[in-house]
Amino acid sequence: MRLIRYISTRYSLYTIILAILSVPLFYFLVQRIMMHNLDESMGYQKNWIRKKLETGPPEDFTSYNNSVIIAPTKDTVVRDSFYNKDIFIPDDDEMVKHRVLESVIGVNGVYYSLRIQKSMLEDMDLVQSISVLQFVFILFLLAGLFLINRNLSRNILKPFQDTLRKLAGYRVDKHQTPQFERTAIQEFGELNRSLDALLLRNASLYKAQKEFTENAAHETQTPLAIIQSKLDLLLQTPVNGEQAGLVEELNLSVRKLQKLNRTLLLLTKIENNQFPETESIDIKTVVMHTADQFADMVTEKQIQLETGPMETCRVEANGPLIDILASNLFSNAFRHTASGGTIRMSLTQHTFTVSNTTSGSALNAEQIFRRFQKQSTDSRSTGLGLEICKQICELYGYRLQYRFLDQRHYFSVSFS
Amino acid sequence: MNILIVEDEPALSKSIVTYLKQEGYTCAVAATAADALAKTEVFDYDCILLDIMLPDGNGLDLLRTLKRDKRTDGVIVISAKDALDDKITGLQLGADDYLAKPFYLPELSARIASVIRRRKFEGSNELELNEIKIDTASRMVRVHRHVVDLTKKEFDLLIYFIVNKNRVLSKTAIAEHLSGSDADLFENFDFIYAHIKNLKKKLAAAGADDYLKSVYGMGYKFEVA
Incomplete structure (x- = not known):
């Protein structure tokens, strides 16, 4: 679930x-307040009428719409009762809800029944208007919330999504540190700054490691050259067969170290993308040349x-690499074809396909392209040859595949 | 023949001097680019061995200077760096050959001899050893005026042996000379034996002395008294 939706659903709910x-709640509250006000005003009216009755006849209180009715009563218990009642109003030709106060008042020993009614229309x-207004207000609130959220996810989250996209495409060996979009949001800004620092640190560590490999491979070449030259000189001194055999074995090991060094250097350079020059290459020519x-x-x-x-097959690539x-x-x-094979x-x-006959079985397709994963016991193999092929293919987006069919690799x- | 060895690693330059002196070369050593420049200003060399990585600069810059001054010294670039780029740059700048570290001293010797031959005699040089005469330009071998028909490999072997005469040459050095750096693809170096046997046979048939000696456990030696 998207973050913005996660937050907004909770807000909306x-x-x-x-x-x-x-x-x-609002409706009932306002209604109560209204009724309370009506009751209070009717109470005041009753008190006023009682005072007037002390000096004048009840006829004086005949009013419009019979809103006040006073009649003598035999009832002697003074009481007030408020209630709602629908009363027919002939002018409007409809029933209208009224608030009614019925009470018995005693004035100078005479008891009157008093009825005051007020239209609640x-x-x-x-109350209804207020309620509708509030409802509309809420509708606007929800609509606004929805629109703001959509806007947020479009604009404010854009730099964040940009960061995500760039991170997903980032590879430490591709030498490009992503430039994140500027953002006004503090958290995203901090995230981007942290990521920048992290990526920079990563890149420099990666570079340092690469340089180490490169330098180590370089620096070992000179001591190897010295060992080699001393072995050559040693061979020119009077040595017996056994000693010569030892020198020969040393020779082989020096050669292997040399080859290993060179291969590691080459791998590092491919990974460092140090072969930027490309040209149009005719693969057929390359293959024929290799066969020669x-x-x-x-x-x-x-x-x-x-x-x-x-x-005919042409590619755009670096010549020496191809x-x-x-x-x-x-x-x-x-290397892996026995004498008499093809x-x-x-x-x-x-x-481009190369196949060779074998007496063995299929190789582990997952392991053969890994560094130092030798599938043969041949001590001369560096175990890096196919790794180089893989790196070159990765550099140019080629697909390198292994199959085993009819006793052939x-x-x-x-x-x- | 004067050789200048521009190499900052004394242990290596000492080995090279020792080996080349036995071949009859006169050797001078320069450990820095400045030293090398000073020496080349005073002397002419038949061949300069130039290490690319020097403490006070790049050997390729020195090569540029030499070529700018139209010097005729042969130059062999030696480098511990990966062959690909330096080799191309070096040869483009006018170096005669390129050798990656580590190398076999007999191989270096063969390369120097080849550079000097090409430089001195503009490619048409007769290499002579007693009854054997070799025209390295037309790749023709004569023994007592009889033409000996050699394959490319046998011819390369013969030159290699003559340049490194009276030296014990190991099988690995010979294999690498013949097959380049791919020599390690072979499980053993029996194929050298076949080439050497054929070469011996052809030379003997033409009436040459038996110079090619197998040194037990070590390799081969072209013995000239």
Whole structure:
């Protein structure tokens, strides 16, 4: 439920309940006050009549509409009684509600029955008018409440919704800190300021971590170069076969560290978006070039290289990155193809596919694209090759997929 | 042959000097860009090994200065940075070659020899070793005037061995020379053995001495007395 609706329904409910209760309450209250006033004024009138009766005859009190009727009575108990009564008014030709005071008064030992009646018509009209007015007032209140709420959610909440939308689209690795809309509301302003600070802190932490990876990879290259050069010199001194074997193993490890470093650097650079230059690239040329590069190695390992249909496919991307993508997919296939196996490449208008034969079973599709998730026991593999492919594909919005079919691993990149 | 090594890491420059001196090169070392600039103003070098990251500046700036002054020194850029951008910039600025750290010293030696050959003789150079004559431009190999038909790999191997003659070359260094950085895709380096065996056979058939020696447990050596 939207915040504004949540709040406004509660406001509206309270207003409606109060209104429903207040209209009759108000009605009865005003009516009571009116009646009380009538009764009081009739009481005054009675007292005035009693005083007049002490000096004059009751005939003097004949009045318009018989509103005051005085008649001698045998009743000797002095009393007052007020009540409502509908009385027919011939002039209007209708029954009109009246307030009636019937009392017995004694004046100089003579008892009179006194009846005073007053039309309540005007008073009732007033009460009704007030009630209608109040009802209309409440209607306006509700309508206003509704309109204000709608306005609030449209205008005042707009910066908030803008903030939400920008946050949902925010990615720490995309190097753009969202600029939030200015807002007059203090809480939203504070929220935006806190978010700004949070995102800035995040971005700088992320950057620091990236730089660390980059620097660490850089800085290790020089000591590695020193180790490598010393090993080369060591090999030129009189060493026996066993020592040479050790040097050779050290050589291999240095090479692997070097490759690991370079790959980490490359990954960092892709993630840092440090390959902004793009050009129109013919994938077919890239694939053919890659196949050429590996031609000798394929022959050495006695692997058959087949090319399937080769259609034209052009993409707008960074040249070296696309070369790396093709070459990594190919070297991955090469590494995992046994001697005598085949590697097949094909290119449709939108998809490049490399497949290779295997004696094994399907790979775990969820794990293969993760860093250092090696599916082979090959110690030369860095476990980062497919991760690089994945990063390149993510950078350009390509889809990298793995399938296993008829004892073949298929890796495909959909460029569209 | 004079080589200037611009490298701020003394341990590495010392290794390079040691290796190159044995090859008969005269080596000078500069640890800073300023030092290197001063040295290049006074001397001509056949080849300059240029590290990009120097304590007082970027090696590429030095390269720019050298090229602006129309110097003919061959330049090999050495960098610990990722190959992609520096390699492209370096070569665009007129460097002759690019080598990423870490590298094998025999590989460096082969690159230097190749740069010097190209620079000195404008690409048409005869490399001669006793009865073996190699025209590196037309990639022609002759033994006692008989043309030896070598594959591209065998030819590269022969040059590599001659440049690094009397040196023990490890199988990994040879593999990387032949296959570049993709050498690690092979589970073993048996394929080198096949190439070397063929090279030996072809040289022997043409009447060359048996220079190529297998050094047990280490690799190979091109032995010239």
